[in-house]
Amino acid sequence: MSDRKDMELIAELVPAGSRVLDLGCGSGELLAHLRDTRQCSGYGVEIADANVLACTQRGVNVIQLNLEDGLSMFEDQSFDVVLQLDTMQHLRNTERMLRETARVGRIGIVSFPNFAHWANRLRVASGRMPVTKAMPYEWYNTPNLRVGTYADFEVLARKDGLQVLDAFGIQNGRAVRGWPNLMASVAVFKFQRG
Amino acid sequence: MNSVGTVTPQSHHFAEPLALQSGATLRDYTLVYETYGTLNAARDNAVLVCHALNASHHVAGVHAGQDKSEGWWDNLVGPGKPLDTSRFFVIGVNNPGSCFGSTGPMHTNPATGRPYGADFPVVTVEDWVDAQARLLDALGITQLAAVLGGSLGGMQALSWSLRYPTRLRHCIAVATAPNLSAQNIAFNEVARRAIITDPDFHGGHFYAHGVVPKRGLRVARMIGHITYLSDDAMEAKFGRELKGEQPGYSTQDIEFEIESYLRYQGDKFSEYFDANTYLLITRALDYFDPAHAFGGDLTAAFADAVCKFQLISFTTDWRFSPARSREIVKALVDNQREVSYAEIEAPHGHDAFLLDDARYHKLLRACFDNIARESGAQHV
Numbered sequence: 001m002s003d004r005k006d007m008e009l010i011a012e013l014v015p016a017g018s019r020v021l022d023l024g025c026g027s028g029e030l031l032a033h034l035r036d037t038r039q040c041s042g043y044g045v046e047i048a049d050a051n052v053l054a055c056t057q058r059g060v061n062v063i064q065l066n067l068e069d070g071l072s073m074f075e076d077q078s079f080d081v082v083l084q085l086d087t088m089q090h091l092r093n094t095e096r097m098l099r100e101t102a103r104v105g106r107i108g109i110v111s112f113p114n115f116a117h118w119a120n121r122l123r124v125a126s127g128r129m130p131v132t133k134a135m136p137y138e139w140y141n142t143p144n145l146r147v148g149t150y151a152d153f154e155v156l157a158r159k160d161g162l163q164v165l166d167a168f169g170i171q172n173g174r175a176v177r178g179w180p181n182l183m184a185s186v187a188v189f190k191f192q193r194g
Numbered sequence: 195m196n197s198v199g200t201v202t203p204q205s206h207h208f209a210e211p212l213a214l215q216s217g218a219t220l221r222d223y224t225l226v227y228e229t230y231g232t233l234n235a236a237r238d239n240a241v242l243v244c245h246a247l248n249a250s251h252h253v254a255g256v257h258a259g260q261d262k263s264e265g266w267w268d269n270l271v272g273p274g275k276p277l278d279t280s281r282f283f284v285i286g287v288n289n290p291g292s293c294f295g296s297t298g299p300m301h302t303n304p305a306t307g308r309p310y311g312a313d314f315p316v317v318t319v320e321d322w323v324d325a326q327a328r329l330l331d332a333l334g335i336t337q338l339a340a341v342l343g344g345s346l347g348g349m350q351a352l353s354w355s356l357r358y359p360t361r362l363r364h365c366i367a368v369a370t371a372p373n374l375s376a377q378n379i380a381f382n383e384v385a386r387r388a389i390i391t392d393p394d395f396h397g398g399h400f401y402a403h404g405v406v407p408k409r410g411l412r413v414a415r416m417i418g419h420i421t422y423l424s425d426d427a428m429e430a431k432f433g434r435e436l437k438g439e440q441p442g443y444s445t446q447d448i449e450f451e452i453e454s455y456l457r458y459q460g461d462k463f464s465e466y467f468d469a470n471t472y473l474l475i476t477r478a479l480d481y482f483d484p485a486h487a488f489g490g491d492l493t494a495a496f497a498d499a500v501c502k503f504q505l506i507s508f509t510t511d512w513r514f515s516p517a518r519s520r521e522i523v524k525a526l527v528d529n530q531r532e533v534s535y536a537e538i539e540a541p542h543g544h545d546a547f548l549l550d551d552a553r554y555h556k557l558l559r560a561c562f563d564n565i566a567r568e569s570g571a572q573h574v
Binding site: 019041043049052053055056057059061062063064065073074075078 | 504520523524527528530532533534535536537538539553556557560561563564567
């Protein structure tokens with residue numbers, strides 16, 4: 001979420017004054033933005049020491065946890081919004097975390113690199129794995145354990161009984177609502193328990 | 195990195211009795227304390243540092259004419275250090291029952307005219323916090339910028355947020371727990387039995403006999419020390435190193451380096467620490483359990499806390515494990531309190547909270563920078 005425009009597109013999905021849990025909050029940039037511009041409160045969750053320090057330096061509440069250990073620290077429906085931005089693809093137990101997100105938050109918002117973006121499709125068609133801005137890694141050093149597409153997520157959401165409230169792609173800092181599975185390198189979903 | 199330099203302990207006598215949690219009272223008492231830095235005009239830049247089992251009011255700086263007399267948290271507290279005394283007014287208080295100057299079991303019991311010994315009333319974390327609050331009254335400080343403590347000191351910091359919710363803005367509790375586990379109480383009990391069964395203990399009235407139950411104190415310190423270190427740290431530091439070139443095939447002499455180390459620590463400790471104080475302080479640890487009054491519900495216990503919290507634990511600390519800190523964090527999150535939690539990957543076990551670990555100190559520096567920004571505790 002280093003790109004300001006991407007961040008703003010996602011921030012707009014968060015109702016003002018929300019209590020927010022940001023899973024994999026990085027340096028706390030979005031939380032600080034939500035606090036300063038939308039009167040939100042809450043916590044970030046991070047595993048990396050450097051990010052925990054960065055959040056603290058920003059004055060953002062951060063809880064150092066390994067998301068792979070689950071969200072037992074957080075009660076059912078205890079947050080207005082649970083964010084899982086650019087995080088899901090790093091987790092081994094993606095589906096469980098998605099369910100946990102829907103359990104803890106009244107609204108869940110996820111974003112992840114869309115593997116079906118046309119540029120990725122071309123690269124795969126040429127016989128190579130894609131290396132792009134959204135997925136800037138080689139196949140042998142990528143931290144992404146899970147690669148999925150915009151369309152794949154729709155299927156998973158249905159399977160887990162999640163009601164999608166809004167969904168779009170992001171490309172070059174702009175929301176993509178036409179053919180997002182083909183036209184966007186990042187997928188965004190806002191959902192609640194069905 | 196600068197030191198606060200030479201410091202002189204001060205003391206304050208309280209003629210007003212202190213009502214204790216046990217129902218007993220401390221008739222009158224003296225608290226010994228040190229301060230570093232300057233209290234600003236708004237009187238809002240004070241940070242109270244609470245000590246753990248064997249430490250004291252001497253947090254930072256040195257005592258005149260004494261070699262190696264650096265305070266126990268000198269690596270953290272000083273001008274330009276993470277808890278920067280050029281911005282904050284830092285207070286260290288020796289708790290009653292201790293053996294470093296504040297009224298304790300070696301002092302005269304006004305009821306008998308003899309040293310308290312075993313008759314010194316049982317003091318709890320809550321009693322200490324009440325005593326500290328009275329000292330702040332005497333110093334004219336109504337609200338602290340922060341209370342900071344590690345281990346048993348962390349329990350005092352937590353207790354502050356419960357007993358005097360509006361008298362502190364930040365609670366920084368390091369390597370601590372919401373109560374002791376059965377295993378933890380068990381370690382304390384072994385240490386206490388070692389002291390109590392030492393023939394020189396004389397039921398706690400050894401002062402009159404002109405002896406000190408050093409054997410008991412040594413063993414108590416040895417077992418304590420084992421629990422402060424991680425298995426890995428001990429392995430790295432001592433491994434199976436022998437003291438001599440060859441095994442001596444003795445059951446009683448020192449064979450391994452670890453034995454030598456533990457005996458040295460035990461000997462050193464028995465020279466300066468008071469046996470009754472050891473019993474009192476381990477008991478204060480055992481009794482601390484703020485959830486108890488709420489049927490074991492820690493979330494309910496923290497409902498009245500209003501300050502901001504920073505919890506810190508260390509991955510290899512098995513005496514006060516990260517899981518125990520996470521219980522506190524959960525209780526605070528349940529109450530929608532402002533809380534941050536860092537789990538520092540450090541190899542040193544419980545001792546890590548006293549060491550100069552870069553990640554740990556950077557985090558504390560960031561915390562205190564925020565506190566300074568909020569409270570306007572700029573250079574004074």
